[in-house]
Every structure is written in C-alpha cells, then in structure tokens.
Amino acid sequence: xxxxxxxxxxxxxRSYNEMGLLDGxxxxxxxxxxxxxxxxxxxxxxxxxxxxDVSLEVVSAAHGDMIEEGRRLREYGPxxxxxxxxxxxxxxACRALSxxxxxxxxxxxxxxxxxxxxxxxxxxxxxxxxxxLDDAGHDGMGLVAxxxxxxxxxxxxxxxxxxxxxHPIHVARAAGLGAQAAxxxxxxxxxxLRHPLTxxxxxxxxxxxxxxxxxxxxxxx
Numbered sequence: 001x002x003x004x005x006x007x008x009x010x011x012x013x014r015s016y017n018e019m020g021l022l023d024g025x026x027x028x029x030x031x032x033x034x035x036x037x038x039x040x041x042x043x044x045x046x047x048x049x050x051x052x053d054v055s056l057e058v059v060s061a062a063h064g065d066m067i068e069e070g071r072r073l074r075e076y077g078p079x080x081x082x083x084x085x086x087x088x089x090x091x092x093a094c095r096a097l098s099x100x101x102x103x104x105x106x107x108x109x110x111x112x113x114x115x116x117x118x119x120x121x122x123x124x125x126x127x128x129x130x131x132x133l134d135d136a137g138h139d140g141m142g143l144v145a146x147x148x149x150x151x152x153x154x155x156x157x158x159x160x161x162x163x164x165x166x167h168p169i170h171v172a173r174a175a176g177l178g179a180q181a182a183x184x185x186x187x188x189x190x191x192x193l194r195h196p197l198t199x200x201x202x203x204x205x206x207x208x209x210x211x212x213x214x215x216x217x218x219x220x221x
Contacts, residue, residue: 001174002181004053005189006163008032010045012186017050024052026105026127026163026183028083029059047077055105055125057083058093066093074102081105081124086114091121098122105161115147119158125181129164130174140164141173148177168192 002023005013008031016022025046032039047054056073058066070082070093081103084090094104098121105125106118110133115126128147130140147160159180165171168191174182184192213219 001179002052002161003171003189004055004161004181004183006031006165006183006185008035008039008042008046009186010042010049013046013049016186016189021189022050022052023181024054024079024081025050026055026083026161028057028107043073043076047080050079052079053081053103053124054079055081055083055107057107058085061089063089063092063096066090067096070097070102070104071100083107083127086110086118091117094118094121094123098124107163109147110143112143112146112150115158115160116150119151119154119156123158125159125161127161127163127183130162130170131164131166133164134166141170141177144174144179145177148179 003021004024004026005016005022006026007013008027013025027046032042035042043056056076058069060066060069066084066089073082074080082097083105084094086106086108090106094106097104103124105127106123107127109115109118109126109128118126128143130144133140133143144160144162151158162174162179162182165182165184165188168188171182171184171192
C-alpha cells in the first residue's frame with residue numbers, strides 16, 4: 001500500500017522521505033493555513049521534496065475556475081495531482097483535467113455512489129474520509145470496503161486513497177482491505193514507527209552492552 005503524508009509541513013515531508021517511507025503527499029487549504037507561510041513557497045518545497053504524487057487542492061467553486069486553477073497547480077511539477085471536491089462542478093473539472101492528462105484526486109468522498117461517479121469522471125484517486133465518518137457515528141472502514149468491492153467489478157483505473165486517518169488501526173485495516181493508498185498525518189505515521197516493546201528491548205540491549213564493555217575495556221563491535 002502506498003503511504004502518503006497528509007501535511008503542509010515540508011520539513012516533516014523531507015524527514016520521512018529520507019526514511020524511504022513516503023510514496024507521496026496530500027495537502028489541503030486547512031493544512032496550508034496552519035503553516036502560516038506563503039502557500040506558493042510551501043507547495044513548491046513539498047513538490048520538490050518527493051518524487052511521488054503530491055495532491056494540491058483547488059479552492060474555486062465553479063468548474064471553469066477549477067480547471068484553470070488545476071492547470072496552474074500542475075505547473076509546480078509533473079508529480080502534482082489536482083484535488084477537486086466531490087461536487088457536480090468538481091466532477092466536471094475532473095473530467096476535463098483528466099482528458100488533458102492532468103491526474104485528479106476527488107476528495108471529500110463519503111459514499112460508494114460518490115466514489116463510482118468520481119471513477120466514471122476519470123479520477124486517478126478517490127479519497128474516502130474515514131475518520132470524519134467515524135466521528136459522525138458511521139463505519140468509515142466499512143465504506144472503504146464497499147468502494148473497493150464496487151470498483152473491482154469494473155475496469156476503472158481509479159485508486160482508493162484512504163483519508164482522514166485518525167490512528168494506526170485505520171492504516172492496518174486499509175492495508176488489510178487492499179486499499180491502494182492511505183494518507184496519514186505525521187503524528188499517525190510516528191505512532192506506526194513505535195512500540196513500547198521495541199523501546200524496552202532496545203534499552204535492555206544497550207544496558208547489557210554497556211555492562212559488557214565495563215567488564216571488557218576496549219571492546220567494540
């Protein structure tokens with residue numbers, strides 16, 4: 001499964017990318033706002049930091065404006081994927097951009113029907129927001145399973161990019177269901193890296209090594 005980082009923090013992108021963990025990045029206006037810097041600079045840094053797909057989101061409401069904005073966003077680099085909302089105007093823009101060879105990520109998907117329509121409009125990715133569904137008392141991962149099952153019946157090239165991920169269990173379940181990608185906040189990816197038994201085991205190994213060196217001065221690996 002592809003792992004994308006859901007952030008506008010270019011430093012976090014570079015750090016995790018150096019570990020070989022990232023297949024891409026997703027951003028949105030809210031994430032860019034939290035960084036408080038010039039969004040053009042931030043987007044440029046992120047696009048330059050990774051080789052994989054970087055989703056940059058349009059902020060227009062009308063499809064014609066979305067198309068123009070999407071083409072401008074694509075100028076940041078060949079790995080840019082334009083994020084369009086799951087609206088009638090967003091799907092019109094998705095269709096036009098996809099026909100021009102511009103990949104599109106249809107975002108804010110909350111039902112199998114929406115995912116089907118996005119796939120028919122030519123989306124490269126559909127992004128079901130599992131955490132927001134869970135927050136509202138629905139089954140976010142159940143939606144992912146239904147979308148995957150639906151799209152498997154046809155020849156759409158659309159990939160399911162699980163979004164609004166709240167914790168590592170979401171990631172493990174997405175991978176178990178066969179979702180092609182998931183986008184994670186840095187805090188969730190950090191939790192995936194760690195386990196208390198790993199920490200305690202490493203502490204024990206290092207402690208024993210220090211005792212061994214004390215008993216054998218000059219010893220080294």
